[in-house]
Amino acid sequence: MTVQTESPATTSEAQAPGTGMRFTNWAANYIDERTSISGAVKEFGRKVFPDHWSFELGQVALYSFVTILISGTFLTFFFQASMAEVHYDGSYVPLKGLEMSAAMASTLDISFDIRGGLLMRQIHHWAALLFVAAIGLHMLRVFFTGAFRKPREINWVIGFVLFILAMGEGFTGYSLPDDLLSGNGLRIIDGLLKGIPIVGTWISYLLFGGEFPGFDIVGRLYVLHILILPAILVAALGVHLILVVVNKHTQFARPGSTNENVVGEPIMPVYAAKGAGFFFIIFGVIALTASLVTINPIWNYGPYDPSPVSAGTQPDWYIGFADGALRLVPPGWEFVIFGFTLSLNILAPVLVLGLFIVVVMLYPFFEAWVTGDKREHHITQRPRNAPTRTAIGAAGVTFYAVMWAAASSDLIATHFKLSIESVTYALQALLFVGPIVAYIVTKRICLGLQKKDREIALHGYESGRIVRLPGGEYVEVHEQLSDYERWKLVSYDDYQPLMLRPNKRGKITVSERARAAVSRWFFEDRIAPVSKSEIEASKHH
């Protein structure tokens, strides 16, 4: 491919492209001849994104992450990650003259004495809260629509790692200002570490460089917060996005959308423009919030001092479930065995949370094993069409939500005029009863909705139009669906309980038995999709 680079004076304007276009062509060619990037641009630029609001949630997370990077870079210019003692001499009167770490003093300077500093701090913190919240909602979307199925199980795991990294980023950031709140949070981490048998104390001393709080922790967390964790996060994010391109995006079933295609807008040019606009919307919402609403007023909390703890000391929302789990442990779960203290009050919640996290991460593989389905799935399911999974998800959400609520048990007690003990007992009971109730209720609702869909697919909507027949009989006219509308209701994967059969060697293995049992639990209650013959039959009466 050659590009005209001569002076424009010799060619007429009607035939040749304008100066700008010729420059673009020349530049594109220049770059392509040296990098062979056109292949990638062709592949990436033609990637098609289907439109559905829930598909934008991952982008919300991405754009709030970009916001975090930009505002965080600003903060690094002024933050001093040092625990050296200084006397605060800034403009906030109630802390004037107090001894504090350089980290706290520089955070106060960012808040009160550096132009735009408080806005940047609040943008950074609000964006961080939004980042994790958007990831959470994005994960729920992926889970409940079955978008984690083959070939996307790996990307689910990577996304899950991103979620954990985001929480790690959040917690390390929360601990940096070295104010009372962050110090209390670190003290809990210290306690968790020391609760681990034998090695716990060693790990704690290693992390804090001696007895808590020491003089090292802020500097170490800072390296984690601005270097190591973001590096891993960006790398994992890159792989996550590449896999989104490689796997193609999922889409909801609708006319023309099949398992073999993707219907939507290509990235270039419309979708990219929309995406860029969407970034500015997200940024705008965060900036608006940050300019109007206080977040983490460290000046109220004051410098860290191991003796005081404020009422209403909580971690940021995404660590709340862990704090809540600790609060829900009944008293007295600490035993002394052969002179060693076994802190089950810490180990039990840590193990439960660890197990919960692993279960969520590995769920796609579990479901693949149960269904034995080796096909690729590019059509997202409506939650109702996978009743057992949706019910399991609802149970998991309830379990998480109860722990999350438990982190604010004291505020629930004061704001609803309850006693904190009753709130704790109620939440302890809910932790076990809640998920079961949520499971049963959700499953019944899903099956009910499926029945309703089936009814509508076969007999149409009740139109509310009453007609009197010549014989005097009154009937309500049912409005039939169009074929397009019906397709949405009838096209879903149908699984049946696994029939236990001997394998090639004529044996029924234990794992196969287990699989059959789980499969029966999953698919015993099911509403079969409307078949073609049923639709045909319904048209004739």
Next chain:
Amino acid sequence: MANSASAPLRRTRATGRRSPLASVALLVIGLVATGGAYAAFTSSATAQSTASVEALVNEGEKLFIANCASCHGLSAEGTDNAPTLIGVGAASVDFQVGTGRMPMAASGPQAEVKPTQFTDEQTAAMAAYVASLAPGPAIPAAEYLTGEGDVANGAELFRINCAMCHNVAGAGGALTEGKYAPALQDIDPVHVYEAMVTGPQNMPVFSDLNITPEDKADIIAYLAYLDDNPSAGGLNLGSLGPVSEGLFVWIFVLGSIVAITVWLTARSN
């Protein structure tokens, strides 16, 4: 009609008891009497033997018997329902009655703040009566209640001594069995001081050996600073910390963003 009848009457009796100066004189006498009684009562312990104080104590006793004795006992010795008030001092009465906590509307985890049931004079009379029973903390001197002092010292003392229950920003917090530490926004300084010296309900006593009167004045100054200076960052969301921030981000921030995504991907019908 009543007006037209009374107007000529007033005109005819413009002298004597109805003289315009009479009401002024009455007002002056009243002010001198109450002000003098208050000054005599608050000035020093030696003045308590004066007749006006005795009158105040007597009036306080009557009010006590009429309004408090059913729970606290006829001579404030306490009953099964309420503690003895011998030795709680005037500060305690002024705090409990002056904030409307006493008399209690109903027994519950703790006495709630409500509109006061007595005038300032009646409260002062009951305080004088209870103070006459046995020595106890007196109503603090005005010099500690100005709200001026070392705010930084007050803030540090507040974080160390008060924030555990009342929250660093004085937003209040939960205690056991439905009891709670109330929020401390816009509280009369005299009540803050009295609460520290008397330890009402579940609050510990912070005696003058523990926190000096000057330090107490600094704490009051810090609370006044919080009242006068709204959060530098904007809305404070009740100063409740990460819980209200988390709720805000889920409901309002993520909520509005989801609304925007729905709008952006909406198809025209």
